Amino acid sequence: MNKAQIAVESANRRIGKYDRHPLDYLLREDRLPHIWCPGCGIGVALNCFLRALQKSGLDLDKVAVVSGIGCTGRIAGYVKLDSFHTTHGRAIPFATGLKLANPELKVVVFSGDGDLIAIGGNHLIHAARRNVDMTIICVNNFNYGMTGGQVGPTTPVGARTSTSPYGCFEHPFNLPYLAAASGAVYVARWTALHVRRLEKSILDALHKRGFSFVEVISPCPTLYGRWNKLRTGLDLMRYYHDKGVIKHGIDPKEADIELGGEIIEGVFVDIEKPTFLDFHSEALAKDVSGQ
């Protein structure tokens, strides 16, 4: 920004041009401030989602956000849309019932890695297998934030958390590989640093017919970062900057994340196949009326 631009910017601020954020109308302002810590990436993911939603042209009366339990699970409480905050892990099967009951709805499941991958892992793979029309945005911060930073199914081998004080002994899930193997028609991963690409992927996912899955690698400086020598949001963003590698279209099998290692990002799957409702309403209706 040059001096002239800065002057215009300051003038705008003085006259209150920026009192309202352009995304405020999509938020429940009476619920703010939110609960997320400074440096957390969930707000970034929410921002990218709301911008994508703004650009999508979708009828906001027909968009529903479903979240489970956890830090990311609180998103449902902040968006000014029909939104449901389920029990732990059950956002996806709730979304399945909602979508099948009212196929007009665009159903977005926005939740964390503990919620969607650990306790909700079975629901994730089955919804992907059925190719139920919904968009999953999974914020992965490699630990359980809400309960104080415990080890989870995405914690890299060797990473320390409050319940892996000697380092994690378990192999983590590679989420794009899991989603792709389960049948998702759109699979992408971005870090919270790569906001333009993340927003674009969410927009593409919203327009995708079938089960779309976007993983957002997100900083948790308060807990995961502190245990693993990445104490500030800035340290984590630097890490994403230095180690983030964009590799569109690669086999997601190769997108494993190791402690301190490269983070492979990109769009890994973008295919077409019939959804649950395609099979249901077309093939089945024919069969029923044919009898």
Add this chain to the structure above:
Amino acid sequence: MMGDVACAEGAISAGCRFFAGYPITPATEIAERMAERMPQVGGTYIQMEDELASMIAVLGASWGGVKAMTATSGPGFSLMMENLGLGIMTETPCVLVNVQRGGPSTGLPTLVGQGDMMQARWGSHGHYEIIALAPSSPQELFNLTIRAFNLSEKYRTPVLVMTDAEVGHMTEKVVIPPPEELEIFPRRKPPVPPHEYLPYKADEDLVPSMANFGEGYHMHITGLTHDERGYPVIDAETQERLINRLIEKIRKNKDDIIQLEEDGLDDAEVVVCSYGISARTALWPVELARREGIKVGTLRLITVWPFPEERIRELARRVKAFVVPEINYGQIALEVERCAAGQAEVILVRHAGGDIHDPEKVLEAIRRAAR
């Protein structure tokens, strides 16, 4: 028609257009019938990955504006407890059918039990009131499934149909009345436009109206303790207000919810109090006891929860004893004992499950009660 099939047909007559389930004996026939029938009536059947998912998919469908049901038995019922609680907390109309088998655990998959009656009452964590109905025949399974949907919409709460393997697998004549003869309680739609709507502002009967997702109301619904806006508020005051209303909306409307079938209670000295298949098994021993000159009446609990406390108290003041046959080691008998409060004896005719009561044992208990 088989009881399970009658249950599915009752649901369809009530307007159910979404069924999510998971195969489990002896409730599988309900799912099979729904898989066949749902597409024919423009509804959706989905077989979920487990009963956790089935129960919450039903909640999702209900918020999508469609009447929804699931059906299961013991092991699945245990898994459904989690999201039954969510349904109670979010006041989501839906129906859960439990075709009870012998337990605990895998127990007797193909054989009868009535051991889930207390789980029906208290199975999900926290304190709440529940509505549970107990049919004794396939026809009643049909009728009560319709009633379960009506009560669930009227009081905005999940309603349980607590049947058992005997009734579920019994084949009897079932009359399905034409749709115009059925009373169907519609969803309580909001009387105000979206900007004035508060999802948890209750009407006079303590039940709030309900908007569906996708109608422009932009609601937030959560399993957390919430205020009238539906927003989470984590404090004791809000908890008190919400839980009190959730409980009172059932308790204050007890007279409307509770249905009992009574026979020969006017001059009875002994009351056989039972429900489901056990109430039916008790009919023959009651008849035999009457032939012996014993003044015995029957009280059949069609609604088991909320429990008909007042009626039991009234009877306890003037009868000698209650005989309670049930296929468990004493669950509803404990409730009868609590309400009788020492004024009348309570004799449990227990049974661990696997078959129905030996009529001799019930007769013997009636004789003992009359002495």
